[in-house]
Amino acid sequence: MALSEKTRAEAREIIARYPQPRSALLPMLHLCQAEEGYVTPDAIALCAEELGLTKAEVAAVATFYTMYKREPVGDYHVGVCTNTLCAVMGGDAIFAALKEHLGVGNDETTDDGKVTLEHIECNAACDFAPVVMVNWEFFDNQTPESARQLVDRLRAGDPPMPTRGATLCTWREAARVLAGFYDGRADEGPSAGPETLVGLKLARERGDSAPAMERGAE
Amino acid sequence: MNLTPVLSANWDQERSWTLDAYEAQGGYQAVRKALAMEPDAVIQLVKDSGLRGRGGAGFPTGNKWGFIPQGDGKPHYLVVNADESEPGTCKDMPLLLASPHTLLEGIVISSYAIRANQAFIYVRGEVLHIVRRLQAAVADAYAKGYLGKGVFGTGYDLDVVVHAGAGAYICGEETALLDSLEGYRGQPRLRPPFPAVAGLYASPTVINNVESIASVPAIVAGGADWFRKMGTEKSPGFTIYSLSGHVTRPGQYEAPLGVTLRELLDLAGGVREGHRLKFWTPGGSSTPLLTAEHLDVPLDYEGMQSAGSMLGTKALQIFDETTCVVRAVQRWTEFYAHESCGKCSPCREGTFWMVQIFDRLERGTGTEEDITTLLDVCDNMFGRVFCALGDGATSPVVSSIQYFRDEFVAHFTERGCPFDPTASTLFAAAGARG
Numbered sequence: 105m106a107l108s109e110k111t112r113a114e115a116r117e118i119i120a121r122y123p124q125p126r127s128a129l130l131p132m133l134h135l136c137q138a139e140e141g142y143v144t145p146d147a148i149a150l151c152a153e154e155l156g157l158t159k160a161e162v163a164a165v166a167t168f169y170t171m172y173k174r175e176p177v178g179d180y181h182v183g184v185c186t187n188t189l190c191a192v193m194g195g196d197a198i199f200a201a202l203k204e205h206l207g208v209g210n211d212e213t214t215d216d217g218k219v220t221l222e223h224i225e226c227n228a229a230c231d232f233a234p235v236v237m238v239n240w241e242f243f244d245n246q247t248p249e250s251a252r253q254l255v256d257r258l259r260a261g262d263p264p265m266p267t268r269g270a271t272l273c274t275w276r277e278a279a280r281v282l283a284g285f286y287d288g289r290a291d292e293g294p295s296a297g298p299e300t301l302v303g304l305k306l307a308r309e310r311g312d313s314a315p316a317m318e319r320g321a322e
Numbered sequence: 323m324n325l326t327p328v329l330s331a332n333w334d335q336e337r338s339w340t341l342d343a344y345e346a347q348g349g350y351q352a353v354r355k356a357l358a359m360e361p362d363a364v365i366q367l368v369k370d371s372g373l374r375g376r377g378g379a380g381f382p383t384g385n386k387w388g389f390i391p392q393g394d395g396k397p398h399y400l401v402v403n404a405d406e407s408e409p410g411t412c413k414d415m416p417l418l419l420a421s422p423h424t425l426l427e428g429i430v431i432s433s434y435a436i437r438a439n440q441a442f443i444y445v446r447g448e449v450l451h452i453v454r455r456l457q458a459a460v461a462d463a464y465a466k467g468y469l470g471k472g473v474f475g476t477g478y479d480l481d482v483v484v485h486a487g488a489g490a491y492i493c494g495e496e497t498a499l500l501d502s503l504e505g506y507r508g509q510p511r512l513r514p515p516f517p518a519v520a521g522l523y524a525s526p527t528v529i530n531n532v533e534s535i536a537s538v539p540a541i542v543a544g545g546a547d548w549f550r551k552m553g554t555e556k557s558p559g560f561t562i563y564s565l566s567g568h569v570t571r572p573g574q575y576e577a578p579l580g581v582t583l584r585e586l587l588d589l590a591g592g593v594r595e596g597h598r599l600k601f602w603t604p605g606g607s608s609t610p611l612l613t614a615e616h617l618d619v620p621l622d623y624e625g626m627q628s629a630g631s632m633l634g635t636k637a638l639q640i641f642d643e644t645t646c647v648v649r650a651v652q653r654w655t656e657f658y659a660h661e662s663c664g665k666c667s668p669c670r671e672g673t674f675w676m677v678q679i680f681d682r683l684e685r686g687t688g689t690e691e692d693i694t695t696l697l698d699v700c701d702n703m704f705g706r707v708f709c710a711l712g713d714g715a716t717s718p719v720v721s722s723i724q725y726f727r728d729e730f731v732a733h734f735t736e737r738g739c740p741f742d743p744t745a746s747t748l749f750a751a752a753g754a755r756g
Contacts, residue, residue, distance in 0.1 A: 124523055127485075131486065133488065165507055168508065168663075170489035171487075172489075188650045188653040189639050191653055192567070193746070225407070225409070226408070226409040226410065226411070226657075227448055228407065228415040228446070229412050229415065230409075230411070230567070231574065233566060233572075233748070234748065239450065242449075245748075266451070281450060281453060282453060282488075286461065290457065295335070296338075297416075299573035299574070300574050301330075301334050302572075302590075303330065303563075303576055304327050304574075306325060306575075307325035307327045312324045312327075314328045315552065317543060
C-alpha cells in the first residue's frame, strides 16, 4: 500500500532539518513505521525517491537497525531485557514466562495482534533490573508475575502507566515521536525513579555536597 | 568519602525537566558567563579543569575541543553521544529524563567554544520518554531565545536537532555514530583522519558524551580550581557512578573520581543480604571483570588501569556468588556477536565462534581445548579491529578465564552448569514468584 501524501510531506519536513538530506533517512524510516507499523517495500521506495538513493541503499540501512521491523508489529511491542545483568536478576525467567503465557516465541505477535514479544539488549536502566519495555517506555523492577499482569492489561485494552514515562501510546504513535514529531506528552510522568535519586537522597541525609563555589570564580 | 551531587543536585525538584524549574535552580547562568568570554578562553578553562570524557575512553575534553581547526572556513559541528547502550550503563538516560536543560546549557557553551552553529543530540531510539523530554526542552529553549538566531541576545547562532537512533550498540562508537547520523549503516571509520578534522559531512566535529557536556556549565560556574577540588590530580572532578545488580540499594551515586567500590558499596548497603561479592565490572561489560580483591582500588582512570581493567562508563554491575560467570560472559558474548557491525573480520567471525564455544561450555559439553580456543580467538581480535567493540568483546572473556578458570573447567567435569539460575534472581528470596 502506497504511503500517504501526508507522510511524504512530513518526510520532506524531516529532510529540511538537516544540512545534508541523507541524514534524514533514520527518522524517515521511523516515520514510515508510524504510518504502516513496519518498514514496507513502499516505505523503502518512498525514502529512496525523496533522497535520490537506490532502494538497495535504503534497504541496506533499514535492515541494519533492529528497531526497524520487516513484519507487522502488534499495538504493543514488549521488550524484555535479557542482557547479562537483567537476565541474571530475572529477565530470563520473565522472558520464559511471557513466551509461555502469550504462546509466542521471540519476535512473534499474539493472534489478536495486540502484543509482539522480543528479547532486547541493555536499555540503560540497570539499576531498575529486571526491566521490561513497552513501546520503548520503562517498566522497572519486574517479576514474571508482574510481567504477566502487564501483558494481560495490554491485551484487555487497559494499559498501565509506565514506571518512568507517559501514558502508553501505540507502537505507531511511538514511532512518530522517534521521527521527531513531538506529541506534547513530556510533562507526564516523574522526574526520576527512586533508584535514580538514592545517592542524592543519601547526600542530603549525610549533609554531603560538592565544595562551595567562590563568588566571581573563574 | 563525601558524595558530591552537582549534575544530580536538581533531580528531585518539582518538574525538574522544565526550563522554569531548571532556571529556578540557577540554570542558564553559566552560559551567560561563557558567552561573555572569548571562545578560546572557554576551551582553555575546560582544558585547565582537567575534565576527561565520561563516555568511557577518558580523553581530555578540552584537548578534544582544541583539535578543531579554527578559521578554516568550514562549518563545525558538535555531536552529543546520547546512545547510551554499553551493558550496565545507565547514567545518561536518568540525567536526560530529569534534567535535559543541563545538557542543553552545556551544548550552548561547548558549541560556542568550538565555533559550531549546529549541534546534534544523537539519542538512542529505545527510550521514548527521554526523546520527548529532549524534544520539549529544545522547543522551550528556542521559544525563550536560548537557541536559534542570536542566542541569549548575543550575535551567536545555534541550532540543535534531536536525532533518535534505531537500535544499534555500535552507534555509540563515535565514528559509527557519524555514519549513522549521515544516514548510513553505523560502521566505524578508519582513523586518521579524526573527527576533529573530518567528522560529520567531512567537517571538523566534536563528539562528546552526555555527561561530559553536562559537566561543562558547572565548570564554567565554579571554575577549574573548584572542579579540581574534587577527584584526583589526573582524574579530577565529580562523576556519576551507577550501581546495579546484587546490591542492597542500586542506583546513581554522584561522587568524586577516585572513590573505591568498597566505599560505594558501604553507601549502597552492601551486597544483597546473605551474599558476598563474586565479580563486578567497573564500567560496563567492555571493561575487564574484577573481583573482591579489587574493592580498594580507586575508581579512576589510572586506578582501574593498574588493576588491569578500565574505568569505562563507571557502570558498576555487581554479581554475587549465586551467579555463574560462564553464563554471564556467554550472554555478553551473544550481545557482542549480535551488535558487531560486520565490517572487520576478526570481530564478526570471532564473536560468532565464541558464541558457539560458550554454548557448549555452558551445556557441559565443552573441553579444556575450548578455553584455549577462546583465549586464542580473543588474541586474534584485540587490537586487530577498527573500533572498541571488538576489543571490548574480549574483555569479559579473558578476565573471566583469568579469575574463574576453575569454574569453566567445572562446567565440563560436572557435565553441566553447576549453578541454579533461580538463586541469582531478584525474586529468589520471595520464593521465585512465577
